[in-house]
Amino acid sequence: MKIKIIKLTESAQVPRYSHADDAGLDLFAIEAQKILPGASALIPTGIAIELPQGTEAQVRPRSGLALKHSITVLNSPGTIDAGYRGEIGVILINHGQETFQVVEGMKIAQMVIAPIMRAEIEEVTELSATQRGEGGFGSTGYA
Structure with a gap:
């Protein structure tokens, strides 16, 4: 499968796999930003x-x-649809207690390419019975 990529800035880096068996392509920041504890920031990658x-x-x-830093992707996983052609941005959040410094060229996230399935929605008046039923949020226990 081929993915077409445009570098929108000179400093942008083309996503790449670090190892032959990696599932995710590394995404890189194109600018420095500080993320305060408890705050989030949109980090541009400079690619489409x-x-x-x-x-x-x-x-x-x-x-x-x-x-190491309590930094994660806020809307994980973020979805990029096949029809989107704009710049990829990564929303990072700092769950740590110290300010985190994003630097230009830093690996900030990974991008996994996956197949999708389109569902046909059918509105009904009842759903089939299952053993689990409506049990959720810890209903199967903790051990």
């Missing part, structure tokens, strides 16, 4: 993409940023 029909790009957090 063209996805094949029937696919989406999911923007996901980087585990190292989450573990």
Whole structure:
């Protein structure tokens, strides 16, 4: 599968896999920003993409940023639809207690390309019975 990418600025980096078996392509910041504790920020990547029909790009957090700095993608996973042609931005949130400094060229998130399924919606008056029923939010226990 091919993904078409346009660099919108000179400093933009083309997303790339760090290792042969990686699921996600690294996304890079094109400018420095400070994210205060408890705050979020839209970090530009300086790229736009063209996805094949029937696919989406999911923007996901980087585990190292989450573990070491409590930085994650706020709307995780962020969805980029195949029809979107604008700049990819990553909404980062700082769950930590210290200001986090994003620097130009930093790996800020990963982008996973995935197939999508379109559903046909049918409105009904009742749903079929299951063993679980309406149990949710911890209804199966904690152990």
